[in-house]
Amino acid sequence: MDEDNPSKTTRPSAADVTRERETFxxxxxxKGVEFTEELLRENDDLRARVALLESxxxxxxTQVKSDDAMRDVLRTIERLEQEKRSLLxxxxxxxxxxxxxxxxxxxxxxxxNDLANLxxxxxxxxxxxxxxxxLQHIKELLAQLVGAERFCVYVLSDDGTEAIPVGSEGLxxxxxxxIKVGQGSVGTxxxxxxxxxxxxxxxxxxxxxxxxxxxxxxxxxxxxxxISIVALLEQKHAWVQxxxxxxxxxxxxxxxxxxxxxxxxxxxxxxxxxxxxxxxLK
Amino acid sequence: xxxxLLVFALQRVREVEVTEADDGVDGLxxxxxxxxxxxxxxxxxxIMDGLKLVKRIRSDEVHKDVPIxxxxxxxxxxxxxxxxxxxxxxxxxxxxxxxxxxxxxKELLKLD
Numbered sequence: 001m002d003e004d005n006p007s008k009t010t011r012p013s014a015a016d017v018t019r020e021r022e023t024f025x026x027x028x029x030x031k032g033v034e035f036t037e038e039l040l041r042e043n044d045d046l047r048a049r050v051a052l053l054e055s056x057x058x059x060x061x062t063q064v065k066s067d068d069a070m071r072d073v074l075r076t077i078e079r080l081e082q083e084k085r086s087l088l089x090x091x092x093x094x095x096x097x098x099x100x101x102x103x104x105x106x107x108x109x110x111x112x113n114d115l116a117n118l119x120x121x122x123x124x125x126x127x128x129x130x131x132x133x134x135l136q137h138i139k140e141l142l143a144q145l146v147g148a149e150r151f152c153v154y155v156l157s158d159d160g161t162e163a164i165p166v167g168s169e170g171l172x173x174x175x176x177x178x179i180k181v182g183q184g185s186v187g188t189x190x191x192x193x194x195x196x197x198x199x200x201x202x203x204x205x206x207x208x209x210x211x212x213x214x215x216x217x218x219x220x221x222x223x224x225x226x227i228s229i230v231a232l233l234e235q236k237h238a239w240v241q242x243x244x245x246x247x248x249x250x251x252x253x254x255x256x257x258x259x260x261x262x263x264x265x266x267x268x269x270x271x272x273x274x275x276x277x278x279x280x281l282k
Numbered sequence: 283x284x285x286x287l288l289v290f291a292l293q294r295v296r297e298v299e300v301t302e303a304d305d306g307v308d309g310l311x312x313x314x315x316x317x318x319x320x321x322x323x324x325x326x327x328x329i330m331d332g333l334k335l336v337k338r339i340r341s342d343e344v345h346k347d348v349p350i351x352x353x354x355x356x357x358x359x360x361x362x363x364x365x366x367x368x369x370x371x372x373x374x375x376x377x378x379x380x381x382x383x384x385x386x387x388k389e390l391l392k393l394d
Contacts, residue, residue: 140283
């Protein structure tokens with residue numbers, strides 16, 4: 001509008017229009033830039049928020065995984081504990097079985113040992129036809145297997161009335177005297193043929209008159225002599241199981257070995273000694 | 283008799299081969315001809331007793347460290363101490379228990 005003629009409308013000039021247009025465009029562009037910058041800021045904010053959310057999410061996932069892993073570990077532990085209990089039970093059963101077997105093995109070893117002793121003793125007694133050597137073997141058997149320290153071997157006299165000492169260990173000459181059959185411990189066993197063995201742990205020491213054991217030596221049920229055990233070695237305090245077997249062996253085999261050796265001595269030629277055997281066996 | 287019992291018992295140990303000697307002198311003769319891993323001896327022996335034998339073995343260059351087991355009727359602590367002082371590794375008293383001897387042999391030879 002013109003100020004001098006208010007009723008008349010003034011048309012803007014081209015320059016004004018251009019200026020207005022430029023101003024509009026600048027304003028528009030500026031607003032556009034501001035809007036864009038705002039959008040970019042918001043975008044950055046959103047990106048940051050997304051990153052944060054992703055981080056939280058990852059942490060939560062990790063936590064969940066960790067909890068799952070923990071649960072797995074606990075389950076595994078429980079399973080292993082059960083296996084361990086089962087294995088311990090099995091181990092305990094096997095230990096009991098092993099102990100039973102060990103006990104049985106030890107018992108068998110001992111039996112085998114005892115049988116070996118008896119075999120060797122028997123073998124030694126019958127391995128010679130020299131009376132002196134048989135007697136030596138009897139003494140070794142008493143010392144090394146029975147553990148006798150002082151003992152005497154008697155054989156009956158020709159008339160059967162006395163027991164004559166023929167071999168001994170650890171006894172004085174003065175103690176080695178003939179004993180009347182029927183008198184004292186030795187004489188009684190000569191008469192009855194029944195062994196006399198003291199019991200006890202410790203056995204202590206006996207004497208010539210009262211020995212720890214008197215064992216008859218018999219052939220075909222007939223007493224031909226006795227073995228008298230007066231004392232045991234220091235380290236042996238009592239009889240053991242195999243001693244009873246050894247006494248039994250001595251009782252029969254020692255007498256037979258002595259008798260055979262004695263008879264052979266009368267006829268040292270073996271073939272002559274066999275004369276008539278074949279007929280006797282028919 | 284002891285020797286026979288020991289041989290009988292030791293034959294049950296698979297890893298062991300046994301050589302016998304009649305007495306201490308015979309034992310030394312055998313030691314001169316061959317190296318052994320373990321020696322078992324009595325004390326009361328003719329010609330050379332077990333303690334003298336142990337002394338001789340311990341002065342022998344080849345066998346001075348070989349384990350020696352003494353098996354004897356001598357049961358006193360003095361006899362045991364004297365034998366161990368001379369160099370014996372084990373002292374077992376009679377009457378012989380084969381499982382005991384076998385266990386000691388396995389222990390000294392480090393067998394199972």
